[in-house]
Amino acid sequence: MTAxxxxxxxxxxKIPGGKLLKLDAEYAGGRLARVRIRGDFFAHPEEAFDRVExxxxxxxxADFARLLxxxxxxxxxxxxxxxxxxxxxxxxxxxxxxQVP
Amino acid sequence: xxxxxxxxxAGTAAFxxxxxxxxxxxxxxxxxPPTLRFYRWEPxxxxxGYFQGLEEEVDLEACARAGVDVIRRATxxxxxxxxxxxxxxxxxxxxxxxxxxxxxxxxxxLCRGVIEGLGRLGVKADFAPLNDVxxxxxxxxxxxxxxxxxxxxxxxxxxLEVDVDEMFGLLKVPQEKLRGKLIEDVKQRVxxxxxxxxxxxxxxxxLDAFKEGFAVALAAELEPAAPTERELARxxxxxxxxxxxPAWNRKR
Numbered sequence: 001m002t003a004x005x006x007x008x009x010x011x012x013x014k015i016p017g018g019k020l021l022k023l024d025a026e027y028a029g030g031r032l033a034r035v036r037i038r039g040d041f042f043a044h045p046e047e048a049f050d051r052v053e054x055x056x057x058x059x060x061x062a063d064f065a066r067l068l069x070x071x072x073x074x075x076x077x078x079x080x081x082x083x084x085x086x087x088x089x090x091x092x093x094x095x096x097x098x099q100v101p
Numbered sequence: 102x103x104x105x106x107x108x109x110x111a112g113t114a115a116f117x118x119x120x121x122x123x124x125x126x127x128x129x130x131x132x133x134p135p136t137l138r139f140y141r142w143e144p145x146x147x148x149x150g151y152f153q154g155l156e157e158e159v160d161l162e163a164c165a166r167a168g169v170d171v172i173r174r175a176t177x178x179x180x181x182x183x184x185x186x187x188x189x190x191x192x193x194x195x196x197x198x199x200x201x202x203x204x205x206x207x208x209x210x211l212c213r214g215v216i217e218g219l220g221r222l223g224v225k226a227d228f229a230p231l232n233d234v235x236x237x238x239x240x241x242x243x244x245x246x247x248x249x250x251x252x253x254x255x256x257x258x259x260x261l262e263v264d265v266d267e268m269f270g271l272l273k274v275p276q277e278k279l280r281g282k283l284i285e286d287v288k289q290r291v292x293x294x295x296x297x298x299x300x301x302x303x304x305x306x307x308l309d310a311f312k313e314g315f316a317v318a319l320a321a322e323l324e325p326a327a328p329t330e331r332e333l334a335r336x337x338x339x340x341x342x343x344x345x346x347p348a349w350n351r352k353r
Binding site: 018037 | 247
């Protein structure tokens with residue numbers, strides 16, 4: 001993955017046959033300062049998805065996909081309406097759409 | 102099969118969500134049998150799904166001006182405007198024969214109560230995965246489920262009347278310039294019992310149909326009851342500590 005400028009990128013899209021996914025990726029100093037994953041999907045247990053999201057804060061963007069998959073497996077969270085691959089794709093698209101402040 | 106039946110009438114958003122959770126706790130503790138509850142919202146309210154951004158989805162100033170409650174649900178799914186509707190909740194232990202382990206299948210099973218109830222009112226409806234009930238291709242009921250403490254809590258709404266313009270006056274849209282188109286799309290995709298029947302059906306009038314519908318769908322004998330004092334006290338606690346707490350409602 002190429003180096004990202006500091007700023008925030010956003011993906012908003014309805015997953016075909018699924019739910020709406022909104023992902024914000026905020027970069028600072030080449031790292032993922034903050035990622036926010038929102039939408040009208042379902043995840044069980046809900047709090048486990050909070051922990052998945054928390055595990056992605058401040059990580060090297062090149063590790064995002066691996067860390068997301070590992071955290072989902074570790075937390076035993078099952079997501080409905082949006083796939084993990086959709087979240088990875090949304091992250092990459094958000095990262096390609098950074099708006100430099 | 103034995104189900105407790107609660108008809109708790111109108112409640113605030115925080116109380117309504119607090120009581121759903123208090124019932125979950127008492128069923129989980131074995132202090133109450135599986136429970137079906139019907140209720141409505143006073144004042145009207147907007148609820149957002151667990152994973153939605155509150156400020157991103159809801160025009161908080163417009164809600165405050167209109168005296169509309171705003172709350173985050175414990176369940177996923179989308180933003181809902183709770184006005185002229187019947188809301189139900191079902192709490193069942195996860196190991197109950199009625200509930201498949203598969204979440205998608207369990208939505209279908211539990212939504213059959215809505216479908217049977219609508220049928221009794223003269224509205225032919227079907228389940229539309231993941232979590233909707235539709236009639237004539239239009240959504241008439243949205244449903245959401247969580248699993249906690251070894252129990253399933255599914256709650257959902259049946260739209261008795263719908264005012265899409267009023268609803269969008271309280272919600273934000275992703276792109277303001279597309280607001281008009283979005284409203285027209287939603288008008289095409291959403292309907293209500295009253296619209297389908299060509300006459301106004303209110304909460305009180307709908308109760309018997311849905312009570313019968315759920316009894317048939319759950320193959321259950323519904324035993325009318327009131328929430329216990331313990332449940333009401335816990336509902337008030339949960340309402341105050343969680344659902345009326347900005348830390349919860351603004352957590353995303």
